[in-house]
Amino acid sequence: MIYLRNFLIIITLSFFFFACNESASSKINPNNKSSIQKESNYAEITFDRVFHDFGMVSEGEIVKTIFKFTNTSENDLYIVDAMGSCGCTVPKYPKNVPIKPGGIGEIEVNFDTNGRPDLQQKMVKVSANTPNGGQLLRIQAFVEPKIN
Secondary structure (H helix, E strand, O other), X not given: OHHHHHHHHHHHHHHHHHHOXXXXXXXOOOOOOOHHHHHOOOOOEEEOXXXXXXXXXXXXXXXXEEEEEEEOOOOOEOEEEEEEOOOOEEEEOOEOXXXXXXXXXXXXXXXXXXXXXXXXXXXXXXXXXXXXXXXXXXXXXXXXXXXX
């Protein structure tokens, strides 16, 4: 009786382990794109960099940098918005202009240091028709205070 019970347990466990041998990830064909991926109008934006350090600047200066980007997808890229984290950080960008696949563009970021002494870190949120909705760009500067 004990042998029969042990035999049935071994048989049951064997079926369980062999039946689960094929994992779900082995059933996925990487060359098979879903209909959502095929029909999406998403683009991909690739920046030359996402951070710029102005170093030490004097209070009152308006400094600028340019972030260059490339449309690295097969769809047109649209930048719908770019907003600075405060009024002192102003981006200039190609708003709602189609950037063709392989096309390049620029986002100019101006930072007004007036009234902002010491270490300053600001962000620009770029909103675009990408799967994650855009990109964050960061700038920083150490602003040397005015001597009155």
